[in-house]
Amino acid sequence: xxxxxxxxxxxxxxxxxxxxxxxxxxxxxxxxxxxxxxxxxxxxxxxxxxxxxxxxxxxxxxxxxxxxxxxxxxxxxxxxxxxxxxxxxxxxxxxxxxxxxxxxxxxxxxxxxxxxxxxxxxxxxxxxxxxxxxxxxxxxxxxxxxxxxxxxxxxxxxxxxxxxxxxxxxxxxxxxxxxxxxxxxxxxxxxxxxxxxxxxxxxxxxxxxxxxxxxxxxxxxxxxxxxxxxxxxxxxxxxxxxxxxxxxxxxxxxxxxxxxxxxxxxxxxxxxxxxxxxxxxxxxxxxxxxxxxxxxxxxxxxxxxxxxxxxxxxxxxxxxxxxxxxxxxxxxxxxxxxxxxxxxxxxxxxxxxxxxxxxxxxxxxxxxxxxxxxxxxxxxxxxxxxxxxxxxxxxxxxxxxxxxxxxxxxxxxxxxxxxxxxxxxxx
Amino acid sequence: xxxxxxxxxxxxxxxxxxxxxxxxxxxxxxxxxxxxxxxxxxxxxxxxxxxxxxxxxxxxxxxxxxxxxxxxxxxxxxxxxxxxxxxxxxxxxxxxxxxxxxxxxxxxxxxxxxxxxxxxxxxxxxxxxxxxxxxxxxxxxxxxxxxxxxxxxxxxxxxxxxxxxxxxxxxxxxxxxxxxxxxxxxxxxxxxxxxxxxxxxxxxxxxxxxxxxxxxxxxxxxxxxxxxxxxxxxxxxxxxxxxxxxxxxxxxxxxxxxxxxxxxxxxxxxxxxxxxxxxxxxxxxxxxxxxxxxxxxxxxxxxxxxxxxxxxxxxxxxxxxxxxxxxxxxxxxxxxxxxxxxxxxxxxxxxxxxxxxxxxxxxxxxxxxxxxxxxxxxxxxxxxxxxxxxxxxxxxxxxxxxxxxxxxxxxxxxxxxxxxxxxxxxx
Numbered sequence: 001x002x003x004x005x006x007x008x009x010x011x012x013x014x015x016x017x018x019x020x021x022x023x024x025x026x027x028x029x030x031x032x033x034x035x036x037x038x039x040x041x042x043x044x045x046x047x048x049x050x051x052x053x054x055x056x057x058x059x060x061x062x063x064x065x066x067x068x069x070x071x072x073x074x075x076x077x078x079x080x081x082x083x084x085x086x087x088x089x090x091x092x093x094x095x096x097x098x099x100x101x102x103x104x105x106x107x108x109x110x111x112x113x114x115x116x117x118x119x120x121x122x123x124x125x126x127x128x129x130x131x132x133x134x135x136x137x138x139x140x141x142x143x144x145x146x147x148x149x150x151x152x153x154x155x156x157x158x159x160x161x162x163x164x165x166x167x168x169x170x171x172x173x174x175x176x177x178x179x180x181x182x183x184x185x186x187x188x189x190x191x192x193x194x195x196x197x198x199x200x201x202x203x204x205x206x207x208x209x210x211x212x213x214x215x216x217x218x219x220x221x222x223x224x225x226x227x228x229x230x231x232x233x234x235x236x237x238x239x240x241x242x243x244x245x246x247x248x249x250x251x252x253x254x255x256x257x258x259x260x261x262x263x264x265x266x267x268x269x270x271x272x273x274x275x276x277x278x279x280x281x282x283x284x285x286x287x288x289x290x291x292x293x294x295x296x297x298x299x300x301x302x303x304x305x306x307x308x309x310x311x312x313x314x315x316x317x318x319x320x321x322x323x324x325x326x327x328x329x330x331x332x333x334x335x336x337x338x339x340x341x342x343x344x345x346x347x348x349x350x351x352x353x354x355x356x357x358x359x360x361x362x363x364x365x366x367x368x369x370x371x372x373x374x375x376x377x378x379x380x381x382x383x384x385x386x387x388x389x390x391x392x393x394x395x396x397x398x399x400x401x402x403x404x405x406x407x408x409x410x411x412x413x414x415x416x417x418x419x420x421x422x423x424x425x426x427x
Numbered sequence: 428x429x430x431x432x433x434x435x436x437x438x439x440x441x442x443x444x445x446x447x448x449x450x451x452x453x454x455x456x457x458x459x460x461x462x463x464x465x466x467x468x469x470x471x472x473x474x475x476x477x478x479x480x481x482x483x484x485x486x487x488x489x490x491x492x493x494x495x496x497x498x499x500x501x502x503x504x505x506x507x508x509x510x511x512x513x514x515x516x517x518x519x520x521x522x523x524x525x526x527x528x529x530x531x532x533x534x535x536x537x538x539x540x541x542x543x544x545x546x547x548x549x550x551x552x553x554x555x556x557x558x559x560x561x562x563x564x565x566x567x568x569x570x571x572x573x574x575x576x577x578x579x580x581x582x583x584x585x586x587x588x589x590x591x592x593x594x595x596x597x598x599x600x601x602x603x604x605x606x607x608x609x610x611x612x613x614x615x616x617x618x619x620x621x622x623x624x625x626x627x628x629x630x631x632x633x634x635x636x637x638x639x640x641x642x643x644x645x646x647x648x649x650x651x652x653x654x655x656x657x658x659x660x661x662x663x664x665x666x667x668x669x670x671x672x673x674x675x676x677x678x679x680x681x682x683x684x685x686x687x688x689x690x691x692x693x694x695x696x697x698x699x700x701x702x703x704x705x706x707x708x709x710x711x712x713x714x715x716x717x718x719x720x721x722x723x724x725x726x727x728x729x730x731x732x733x734x735x736x737x738x739x740x741x742x743x744x745x746x747x748x749x750x751x752x753x754x755x756x757x758x759x760x761x762x763x764x765x766x767x768x769x770x771x772x773x774x775x776x777x778x779x780x781x782x783x784x785x786x787x788x789x790x791x792x793x794x795x796x797x798x799x800x801x802x803x804x805x806x807x808x809x810x811x812x813x814x815x816x817x818x819x820x821x822x823x824x825x826x827x828x829x830x831x832x833x834x835x836x837x838x839x840x841x842x843x844x845x846x847x848x849x850x851x852x853x854x
Contacts, residue, residue, distance in 0.1 A: 038498060040497055040498050041497065043494060043496075043497075046489075046494065046496040046497060049496075050485040051485050052485075053483060053484045053485045053487065053720075054484050054485045056480060057480045057481050057484070058477040058478050058479075058480045058481045060480065062473075067470060067473065068690075068691075069473040069476075069688045069689070069690070069691060070467055070468065070470075070473060070688075070689045070690060071465060071467050071684075071689045071690050072690070099526050099527070099717075099718070100526070100715070100717070100718045101714045101715045101716070103713070103714055103715055104713060104714040104715070107712065107713045107714065111538060111542070114542065115538070115541065115542070115552075115576070125542075125552055141712075144712050145712060145713075147712075148709070148712040148713075149542070257498075257715070261496045261497075261720060262496070262497045262498045262715070263495075263496070263497060263498050263499070263715060263716060263717075263718060263719055263720075264495075264496060264718045264719065264720040264721065282575070285534065285568075285571050285572060285574075285575040286530070286531060286534045286572075286575075287528045287530055287531040287534065288527070288528045288530055288531070288684070288689070288690060289528070289690060290526075290527070290690075291526070291527045291690060291691045291718065291721065292690055292691065293480075293688060293690075293691040294691065294718065294721070
């Protein structure tokens with residue numbers, strides 16, 4: 001049983017530091033070179049979808065509602081809408097298929113709200129105080145989209161059940177400058193938290209002061225279960241909203257970036273018909289429409305929602321050992337030391353690590369000096385500023401098991417090193 | 428030899444009208460159903476690129492600067508940049524590869540100028556008088572992009588050599604609210620005019636009152652020659668700008684929509700490094716980047732600029748007879764009547780027809796009633812308003828020769844019918 005660092009005397013800490021420094025220097029000498037900064041699928045995961053490259057070929061029938069090789073159909077071919085409707089549990093006329101990037105859809109709808117407003121409301125560009133709620137820690141690229149537009153980002157604490165709904169209700173129901181909240185409701189980035197039924201119900205029951213308030217419901221990990229037989233269940237927010245007559249309040253997003261090919265998948269928005277019509281009325285000015293051949297490829301390969309779920313089981317088989325490995329090394333190396341805690345999610349792409357206050361930046365830097373690039377400390381907070389300098393997002397998907405083992409060991413050494421130095425300096 | 432309508436007496440006109448009305452009713456009885464409203468490639472043209480569907484398959488090597496199946500490389504893979512650089516005659520660091528729609532790139536750069544300004548200049552959203560010059564007749568979707576943003580659209584007459592440069596210089600060099608001009612410099616939409624060397628030189632020598640003025644140089648038909656051995660040559664505006672030190676003044680656009688697959692091609696922007704960096708600095712907030720597998724597909728299929736040119740010869744073989752057919756029918760049916768003129772372009776996608784003043788809308792409507800949908804009259808002008816109600820864009824690419832023959836004959840009948848009625852009413 002390890003001894004908690006905080007109960008060690010200065011001499012013990014210095015002895016431990018010397019030991020850890022030696023181990024760190026050993027690692028450094030190996031000349032590791034690993035990038036764990038983003039949640040990227042591994043080559044083996046990408047291999048799973050390779051047969052998709054053959055289902056559409058020169059002999060294929062390209063006919064859908066139109067010849068998929070030609071212009072037309074700005075909102076997606078019917079078969080692709082059916083596929084996405086199945087994933088998100090909506091009807092096909094509540095879906096728009098876009099290109100390969102759900103982030104780009106989010107950027108677009110926010111941009112349109114800034115320039116044109118939502119469903120006839122005042123464009124946000126005329127209001128300098130527009131605010132978005134950002135459950136923290138959260139997804140850096142969500143925060144960036146709104147930061148780009150000069151929207152004020154408001155931290156909302158995450159609880160084990162999702163965003164702190166007392167805080168959310170207080171803001172949304174009283175402040176008409178609050179126009180949105182960023183949500184990754186299932187296996188949240190980075191904490192891996194799935195919003196509880198109560199949180200979803202309270203979300204759907206919000207009475208926004210701003211009629212153009214929207215919940216930006218990025219269901220990025222909706223089918224990304226590590227344990228297909230023991231998966232988190234997310235309550236259907238859209239159904240809840242419909243019960244309350246508030247179905248215009250939510251924009252839902254998903255993509256196949258981590259289902260088929262990251263960067264060559266298809267992405268979609270789902271929302272009420274009123275929202276869909278509002279967005280389509282602007283889309284026609286903007287683009288000739290997304291790549292319909294790639295939509296066809298996805299439809300022919302996955303067929304339907306069940307096809308997606310079967311495919312995701314293969315991803316889970318590749319990802320499970322990686323999550324387990326990181327967890328086991330954390331337990332073995334850091335368990336009982338009282339210098340950090342970490343999540344053990346049932347899906348998604350991340351493990352969230354929290355160091356003692358004021359250590360995260362140094363840990364990331366120390367790891368980088370030994371050749372392991374992590375997501376920048378602070379990235380999981382608006383403006384890159386973690387007020388406690390504590391959260392670090394671990395992305396175990398990309399490296400091989402062998403690389404991941406080394407990188408995780410190094411990470412635990414860096415945690416120890418930085419924490420020890422800090423504790424010694426404070427003595 | 429036909430007699431000019433304007434020299435006919437009322438009786439002769441009425442007799443001719445009766446004859447033409449009979450022919451029109453005959454056509455109407457056939458129940459034609461043809462959509463010639465947009466410049467769409469025909470199925471046979473799309474077939475030309477079908478082998479591209481096989482060059483990337485499950486056995487392919489997906490490695491470029493990165494694994495093309497994964498995230499990364501927001502500005503395009505190096506091989507795709509080389510391909511586009513070859514087409515546009517620029518260097519690879521002057522190119523950004525985007526998704527499948529060059530219209531979407533244009534919408535994006537205009538949107539960014541509205542929200543953020545260009546290279547540090549004031550965002551257009553702060554200026555209610557921003558103007559764009561629109562050579563007319565021109566491309567409706569260009570005009571729409573700026574109309575969407577509430578930008579004032581200023582008509583500039585087209586001459587046989589391109590936009591009237593006296594007008595352009597007067598506006599651009601003196602009015603700091605003029606922020607852009609829409610150009611289709613080769614085989615212009617709809618006139619098929621290629622800008623003369625002098626026009627290009629005067630464009631490159633503009634001294635804009637606004638430092639954020641840009642020439643939106645949509646080289647949509649850069650390789651779309653009908654006569655590969657007798658093609659129009661467009662002077663390189665970027666090289667001319669470089670001579671004048673004005674290379675930041677031009678954004679160039681192109682796509683393979685009418686080279687490979689309309690809707691599943693690749694599109695690109697080329698510009699000075701300063702412009703490219705300005706755009707890239709914002710792009711990272713917006714998207715995970717375009718589909719790199721589709722870039723790979725294009726590179727492996729076309730290989731290089733020469734590969735593109737060889738491929739375009741096959742398109743020309745399919746398109747030439749269609750352009751000739753329309754031209755021949757126009758000559759035969761309308762020649763010498765003095766009721767319209769039309770272009771005979773050496774490339775591009777359109778034939779531009781000008782009726783007598785005040786007839787275009789009626790002609791389009793009359794054709795529609797007999798089952799042939801043409802581009803809306805007025806569409807070739809900002810706000811859909813042709814001040815002379817005269818220009819009609821003919822898109823001969825999509826229908827079969829047989830259908831095209833019927834549709835063109837019907838069109839000439841509609842021209843006669845509407846003109847006769849008008850002339851009789853005026854008697």
